[in-house]
Amino acid sequence: MPGRRGAGAGGGRRACGSGIRRFLEPCLLLLLHGGESHGYELLDNLGKFGFSETPADSSTIYRILRSLEEREFVSSRWAEGDSGPAIRVYTLSPEGDGYLQMWVRDLEETDRILHRFFSEYQDHMKQHHSGDAGPEEIRKE
Amino acid sequence: MPGRRGAGAGGGRRACGSGIRRFLEPCLLLLLHGGESHGYELLDNLGKFGFSETPADSSTIYRILRSLEEREFVSSRWAEGDSGPAIRVYTLSPEGDGYLQMWVRDLEETDRILHRFFSEYQDHMKQHHSGDAGPEEIRKE
């Protein structure tokens, strides 16, 4: 399997298939919180989070890791690979740990908003038994 | 308050302040499912979903509405404003209703992924009582 190419949802709003924008960054941070790792390995371990069928492009992973390093949330060093070329091993920094905490708080907020959406949706559907019919003509006041 | 300018997080990953990419589109669809409306009014009603402090830029709203119209998920017509300039009134189409259903299913999936993240996070923190200390040196195997 040379490089996980193929698959993928197509970028953005028109697809709706990628839902809300992917939150790969905090997932990578969390994985690195569990210990040093490198891009290719992280890519495999992302499966844990269950990105449905769409395991993210490797280029995205490598770019996020570089971006994290620029901001000093991780550091990297080159190491020998067990078999194959050298690997760039990333280590979470204390700042990166704090950044992960921020992300978690942020995602909890996102979760609240998401549930507010579901709640609004269900309230609305209760009143209109909808699902296939068009919207009714309802004035706001 | 001329036009809701100011405020707002910087765009994207580096901020973490906007969390996961905003899902304004389904919110607008849901609001339109409740009846016809126009951009400026929708902007106000977005508060319902509790986008923390960041009520979204008006330009984004107008652009999403146009994009929805291009894809025929909504239609629009010009109407007299109660007071002030003319308004462009948007109406959800049956296709738009179906699209909203797709979004809901997609967001439910996102919700599952989000909770898998929280679950991973909590499991991890249980073992490391962390929060302020850097990551420990743990090998994967």
Place this chain on the structure above:
DNA sequence: ATCATCTAGGTGCAGTATGCACATAGATGG
């Protein structure tokens, strides 16, 4: 030795998303 393949990291480009600044324009009141 040469070649295919796997592992690993990376660049270039295009499409999409989004905030901010700013433009346009009708309505209203001083």
Place this chain on the structure above:
DNA sequence: CCATCTATGTGCATACTGCACCTAGATGAT
């Protein structure tokens, strides 16, 4: 006439992401 509010919109810069493609070491088969 001008300031202000309502309402819609454009231009620009930045950012995220997928896809195609590139580089390069290691390994095994021919």
